[in-house]
Amino acid sequence: MKLAQIIELLDCDVVAGAKNLGLNVDAVFAADLMSDVLAFTTPGALLLTGLANVQSVITAHVAEVKAVVYVRGKKPDADAVKLAEQKGLPLLASPLSMFTACGRLFTSGLKSDGEQGGT
Amino acid sequence: MSDEVLFHREFSVAGGDFSAAGTVSTQIKSILQEIGFEPPIIRRAAIASYEAEMNVVMYAEKAVVRLSAAPNSIRIEFDDQGRGIPDIDMAMQEGYSTATPQMREMGFGAGMGLPNIKRNSDVMEITSELGKGTRLKITIFTE
Numbered sequence: 001m002k003l004a005q006i007i008e009l010l011d012c013d014v015v016a017g018a019k020n021l022g023l024n025v026d027a028v029f030a031a032d033l034m035s036d037v038l039a040f041t042t043p044g045a046l047l048l049t050g051l052a053n054v055q056s057v058i059t060a061h062v063a064e065v066k067a068v069v070y071v072r073g074k075k076p077d078a079d080a081v082k083l084a085e086q087k088g089l090p091l092l093a094s095p096l097s098m099f100t101a102c103g104r105l106f107t108s109g110l111k112s113d114g115e116q117g118g119t
Numbered sequence: 120m121s122d123e124v125l126f127h128r129e130f131s132v133a134g135g136d137f138s139a140a141g142t143v144s145t146q147i148k149s150i151l152q153e154i155g156f157e158p159p160i161i162r163r164a165a166i167a168s169y170e171a172e173m174n175v176v177m178y179a180e181k182a183v184v185r186l187s188a189a190p191n192s193i194r195i196e197f198d199d200q201g202r203g204i205p206d207i208d209m210a211m212q213e214g215y216s217t218a219t220p221q222m223r224e225m226g227f228g229a230g231m232g233l234p235n236i237k238r239n240s241d242v243m244e245i246t247s248e249l250g251k252g253t254r255l256k257i258t259i260f261t262e
Contacts, residue, residue, distance in 0.1 A: 032226060033226055033227075033229050033231070034225070034226030034227055035170065035226070035227055035229055035231030035232060035235055036229075036231065037226075038166045038169065038170065038231075038235055039231060039234075039235050039238065043158070043159075043162060049226075051226045053224075053225065053226070054138075054141070055140065055141065055225050055226050055227070056226065058140075058141035058144070058145060058169065059169070059226065061145060061148070062141075062144060062145070062148065062162075062165040062166055062169045063162070063165075063166060064158070064162055079138070
């Protein structure tokens with residue numbers, strides 16, 4: 001699914017990386033714990049998180065996450081936005097809760113990332 | 120294949136400097152990309168370095184980080200001055216943590232750091248002396 005469709009599904013604002021919205025993702029990982037993102041994601045996943053500091057962007061960069069959606073109306077801080085622009089990483093901000101955002105993506109056919117036997 | 124070091128560089132990490140946490144690991148990632156290692160190898164090295172760097176920021180006073188890249192291996196050493204680890208076996212258990220709320224707010228400190236480093240290393244060697252510091256050596260074979 002293209003990021004542009006995800007933006008529509010989750011009612012997102014684009015906060016950084018606007019030139020890379022043509023990217024495609026097919027697996028999603030949702031967590032606020034960055035060590036879990038580092039441990040369990042596979043390259044190219046979409047990350048949903050409520051952690052809006054610069055560590056979320058560094059984690060995404062290090063783990064090769066393709067784009068980050070901040071849920072619950074969180075907005076990434078200035079350091080996070082600056083680093084994401086440097087790395088070309090799309091940052092999207094959604095007003096939805098984690099549960100609702102995950103539910104919409106799941107019912108639209110996206111898969112769970114890094115889950116043995118997941119759908 | 121050769122053990123000859125292609126590239127060596129030292130970095131420093133300041134303990135307690137949460138705003139700079141991750142800058143050394145992102146530099147290491149860029150260097151390994153420029154050298155031309157395969158992406159899965161670079162990802163493992165970057166994840167292990169980032170967890171180790173966060174450990175220094177969270178628990179130590181300062182550290183020297185030494186990156187050595189050879190054709191068949193990448194070695195990253197974190198040599199820190201700080202309180203040391205009282206029980207390494209305990210620290211290696213997933214979920215064991217002595218983190219403060221501030222560390223947890225950064226998205227770390229859940230007792231996943233050392234297990235994550237081990238998972239991404241081919242060889243992980245760790246020694247620690249209480250009140251002096253911890254030395255961590257990460258080796259990743261490239262083939």
